[in-house]
Amino acid sequence: MFDLPTTNIGGPELFVLEFGDIVAYFSPYTAALFVFALIFTVLAIVSRPERQVDFAFGGDAYYTKEVEANLLRFQRFMAIACGLATLGAMVTGDVFNFTLFASLVGITNIGIVAAYRNRHVLNAAFQYGIVVMLATVPLFGGAAIVLASTGTLSMWELFTGAVAVPLFAKAFLVLGVMGEGMAPFYIAKAEITRAQGAPFVLMVHVSSLLLFLRVIEIVLSM
């Protein structure tokens, strides 16, 4: 029933997993991304965070930041949720589900950073929240245009040569994913590294890069 038409982009289809009308598929490409997301999700589960060393300006003093247990639990929860959302986005065979997972990644990314009680970090999280909210418009708008112009959101239908997806719908999807956490908008902000970096803040980067890789496969295949 499910034969992936475009095999020269992400490789041939290896395995299909059906949950009712929600269908996930594994090609060499999506499987590789899935495995990578899984590795970092497991690392987020088993790792304790680093204890950040800070220098005090104007002297030779340095100190190690302590991590509170409550903060650790919340950040770990958000990082795992982020990992699960990323796993879903990597293998889903439906454009709408992909956009849902992408927006969930955006929400959890805010959670990972906003948990840290520091004015600079909270400012960064607030600004990112605004970008994420704005990015949902092109993200879901792109999916809506795909549905309106082709009548389907299934990647098995959209990846065939017979279905033409408008270029600006693809551009909207890419723009939306970039807004959900790509480098220019968020991760490069120095403020977020005042929070503990590993492994929780790293999940922000892992999820955003993997989302970008997946959306590139989707728009090239459509």
Next chain:
Amino acid sequence: MIEYLLFATFIGLLFHGIHRKVIARIQGRPGPPIWQEILHTLKFSFKETWIPKTASHALFIGIVVVAIGIWSAALFLLLSGGSILLLFAVYLLHKIVEHGMGLSTGSPYTKFGAIRSVISAASELPLLVTVVAIYFFTHSLSIADIAAYQEVHGPLLIIAFPAAVAMYLVILSKMHYGPFSIIEAKEIVSGNMTEHFGVWRAALEVAYALKTYVLLYAFVLIFIGSLPLALTLLAMLIVLVSLSFVCAVTPMLSPYDTVTVQSLVTGALVIYIIILGVIMG
């Protein structure tokens, strides 16, 4: 496959040594022997190994394993003629390795390296544009299909020269001592690698050797075509020496200048692709 991995590691380390030697000779210094990086890796393998108290232990070790894993997978991908989109993915995932390595230790120096790694995310964009440009010509991203295309139409180095320049810039941005090597600049000690010592450093040297081998091999395979092994190695060596020359005569750029240069190249490539799209329909 294991023997090819060992071969690629050995050649990659040798290439790193040649890279240092060429840079030194151009700068009028004698430089280290070309097998210096092999000796370094062996030396680190037997040195005392530790994990900093402040580190996130699982990630500190895990990231080294991931680094070797992704570049071994990339080598397998090239040998099996898989999709260059997956190669692009590995290249992007290497960014996570660099970032994670820096964030995992707790040290401010490695953290600076990690942040610089993220700031220089623009270095991935030329590779993405290269992938798209190649797809315009070959209508496939499979390395086997790309090699077959070049047997009929000639090397993509000539047909898609701007894409080759972009890929060259991508490799340059990952070379040691290059203009874009801001993540391991000496003002932040050794950047994101500062705290990885002993066996961890040796393993990272192996991963980086594989990375250099894979990137040079990919360049030859994608833009020149499938050649016999000896010719492939010779072509890789020529590309490497040219890169060493650029590294020798170019000072390290500031972090924001690296982003500017890489973004400008990406912009030029996007214009090239738009023109291609108009001409080729």
